[in-house]
Structure formats: structure tokens, C-alpha cells
Amino acid sequence: MRMHKNESPADVTRWLADRSAGRWPAILGSLSLRRSPCIRENCQACRSGEQHPSYVLYGRRKGRRFSVYIPEELVPEVRRCLDNGRALQELLYDAAARYVKALKRERQMTAEQSND
DSSP states (O other), X not given: OOOOTTOOHHHHHHHHHHHHTTOOSOOOSEEEEEEEOOSOTTOXXXXXXXXXXXXXXEEEETTEEEEEEXXXXXXXXXXXXXXXXXXXXXXXXXXXXHHHHHHHHHHHHHHHHHXX
């Protein structure tokens, strides 16, 4: 993360908007491939131990864990959204330090101008 000495809060806001523009749609969570048995008697896949694969998106909302079944044909799109979500999360962490430093710098400049 490269800090800019004379960056204003508005500069940071523009930087974040520019960097996040191509990162939509975005989601947070984790995608897992799970294998589970079915309810059919004498199922060949279950008898062989292979079971039935399915993808699930896991996440947290308001402190509670959730899971959503993901059809196999949607897995590439969900993976892309998860990648975007992680990239946006990193940008937000970078923006936090930059924005707060810019706010402090702006406050200090205002106080110095008031004392003149």
C-alpha cells in the first residue's frame, strides 16, 4: 500500500471508486465441494463410497452461519464473485488507513489555518 503525503479524503474516495470499478458483482464467503449420500436404496455411487458431489457457499450474516447450494454450472461465476469480494476487502483495508490519515491531515490543516 503506497501512502500519498498530501492526499485528501476526497482523493482517497476517488482512488477507491476507481480501483473497485471492475470488481462487481462481489460476494464474501467460501465455496466448498462436499460429498454426501442420497436417500435411494442401493445407489451405486453411495455404495462405492464416492457419494454425490455438490457445491455449497458458506458465509456469515449477523453472526450466524449460512449455507447456500450452488448448482455446478454456476460455480465459475460464484468463484469470480468470491475473487472480487476478496479483492474489494483488501482495497477497503488499504483505504481505511489512507482515509483516516487524510482526515487527520485535513483536521490539522484546518486547525493551523484557524491559528493564523
